[in-house]
Amino acid sequence: MHRIEIDAEMDLLSENKRLAEKNREYLKSKGITAINIMGAIGSGKTLLIEKTLQSVDYRVGVILGDVICKADYERVKKYDVSVEPINTGKECHLDAHLISHVIQSFSDVDLILIENVGNLVCPVDFDLGEDYRVVMVSVTEGDDVVEKHPEIFRLADVIIINKIDLAEAVEADVDKMVRDAKRINGSARIIKMDLKSGKGFDEWLEFLRDAVKVR
Template sequence: MHMIADVEIEKNIMDANKKLADKNLKNLEDNGIFCVDFVGAIGSGKTTLIEEIIDNTDYKIGVLAGDVISKFDAERIKSHNVPVEGLNTGKECHLDAHLVGHGLHDLPLEDLDVVIIENVGNLICPVDFELGSHMRIVVVSVTEGDDTVEKHPIIFQTSDVIVINKIDLAEAVGADVDKMVADAKKLNPNVKVITSNLKDGDGLDEIIQAIEEKKNN
């Protein structure tokens, strides 16, 4: 009986989150806004990638920076002169649609054409929680180990773009970039996989192009 109750509770939570995610999506689309959800572990390079997208596109971007304590990344991003709202999750290891809805309410949506969500640094918890975005990009660093992709299949199966970052460090940490790409393609054959070294700008144009293609479809 306890197991059945647990399943029912989880189903109710996910159903409620889905309804709120749909509401967020409608809010975004009513304002003509395209939304990208960035996921990835701590240190993968999500924040740096978001900063580079802000600095290298003409989009009017707003950012929702999610974390257990969000002020650190929010302050970094705010220095790029874009509206940012920090979403503190406390003990939770993911954002949910409820938090995102509050964040969208505090952004000047009428002045934006893109909203970027930076999810909490984790490859497991965010998987099941839709937020109302149009696109999910997962960022993984070679420093996490070249078995990281195959160890976390669901997040890579549910993403539109996979960015394998910090490839300039692959030799130093003994990571096989080709293996990571092959693992990603095995899990998600139709996904776009982009290798990047954001320190030198490698891969950035391709990432921006992938966002533009999804945005214009």
């Protein structure tokens, strides 16, 4: 029984990888940079996207993945950008197949921001065809959140530690979170941020400018 389950999982991941490469080829052909933003519910992913849309002067498209996307879709759509919601139902992550159905709607953008379903476990194994993986956590999740979820941080290009202004109130050690992130992934860019006050947001915009320029 276990052998069958393992084989089925390997087949699923192999097929996802194949579709992810097709997505990547399409995005490359159009000169589009894609960023997969992962994090738990309440970490600040949607607010990060909103503030980004307010701050950049290049063309941005947004893909929103959630069990039910209605609330986030209404938040983002008001910025008059191309938005595609993906309601995953019982699935706890986006996959390359779901992304393949919507990316051709974004042929005239420079950047696609993909908000993945809100958790730190399920999205880990599923390449979407993105150029960069961003993992966002907040101090309100506890300062042990990074060490408890090493795999998603190990694969990240950027790690954002958000809501740092609340660290003292929730007795979270931001320095510990940074140390844990560096120990797990020494090559990731780590940004200490507080979206409400604006701390660290300029560093995020700097990363985006470099990411889009690479294309």
